[in-house]
Amino acid sequence: MRLGADRARVRVPATSANLGPGFDTAGMALGLYDDVEVRALGVADVRVDVVGEGAEDLPSGEDHLVVRAMRHALDHVGAPQTGVHLVCRNRIPHGRGLGSSAAAVIAGLLGARALVAEPESLGDDVLLRLATDLEGHPDNAAPALLGGATLAWSEGDAVRATRIDVHPTVVPIAIVPPSRLSTSHARGVLPAQVAHADAAWQAGRASLLVEALGRRPDLLFDATGDRLHQEQRRAVMPESLALVDALRSHGVPAVVSGAGPTVLALGRTAPGDDRPVDHRVTDADQALLDVFGGAMGGWRILRLGLSHEGALWRRLP
Structure with a gap:
């Protein structure tokens, strides 16, 4: 050719x-x-x-x-x-x-x-x-x-x-740390096998994720649960998992983004709010303010949208 x-x-x-x-x-x-x-x-x-x-x-x-x-x-x-x-x-x-x-x-x-x-x-x-x-x-x-x-x-x-x-009220927010982590390092700490009960639990949450993203964003907190890879990586990204824990304790659907160490929060806006994404108010905003208390420590909050x-x-x- x-x-x-x-x-x-x-x-x-x-x-x-x-x-x-x-x-x-x-x-x-x-x-x-x-x-x-x-x-x-x-x-x-x-x-x-x-x-x-x-x-x-x-x-x-x-x-x-x-x-x-x-x-x-x-x-x-x-x-x-x-x-x-x-x-x-x-x-x-x-x-x-x-x-x-x-x-x-x-x-x-x-x-x-x-x-x-x-x-x-x-x-x-x-x-x-x-x-x-x-x-x-x-x-x-x-x-x-x-x-x-x-x-x-x-x-x-x-x-x-x-x-x-993806429901129009869902707003992805990336919370980016100052430190890097290679994907190979993050994948290297994962176990070769997982328990059958954990795999079954994970399959249920993955199925629920499709429904929660598209039609039922009120279910996103439960739908973003994980047992296969996040906790297993805590040793190589302790600050990221601590942030996930803190946000989830405030009811925010928060996960590790990919292999980390960025944290992804799935905020929700009021229905019908069609302003540019960086001007929308989400239900995750107050939790982020409470968790960081105004002291970001090098972390950046990027309200990116889809x-x-x-x-x-x-x-x-």
Whole structure:
């Protein structure tokens, strides 16, 4: 397959995976975005300019995750590899459980889609499988690609995802700590086996989560319970789990976002409040004020809301 364009722009949202009981399955796209501009070069050169998050630490050549994902997609459709110049404007915090690596992977895959002459050859089903090749699991990649809240699963070699409804009164709020935690470290402390009773309990909560998100947000507190991964990670993110405990003691549906250490609270607004998300009052606001008491200690509260559209791409002239 030949290339059909040489410049493109991609926007990808942050994501929060698991949402409590939906371990490695459920995810949600959030209203915080990385923007990547892609330019194919006529010479075998790679340059990556990063502005914002990760500017001091990320590789600037072939090892950059956006470049690796783009190469993976071009190889998949038999398109020629090319030199590339990327400009990455990163807003998603790194190492915080907000899907920064999934955003980079989706950005690279969509960059390849934009460059090839037949972008339909890299449809969403294909991109989700390619993203899972690189990420290992699709729980962040699915909402980053599709937007909204999603459930993702594997079936043989195929990876599939579907969107699920989110009630308009639900407002995701990310409480981001100053410290980072690698996903590999967070996953490394999980046990290889779980008790049958805990698995059955978790399945019930994961089923309830779909109903609570879409039609019964009053059930979100119960629906965000977890027995499989959060408590098991307390030793590597004690402050995050202490915050989850404190918020839940105030009745707030709060969970660890992905592999952490960010905490995600699912606040609710009054029905019919259609103001911009950062102007809405939620039932979690007073609890957050009570817990922090005005002393944030380096934590940031980001009232992000939901990203309904997911990742976007367009060719540039």
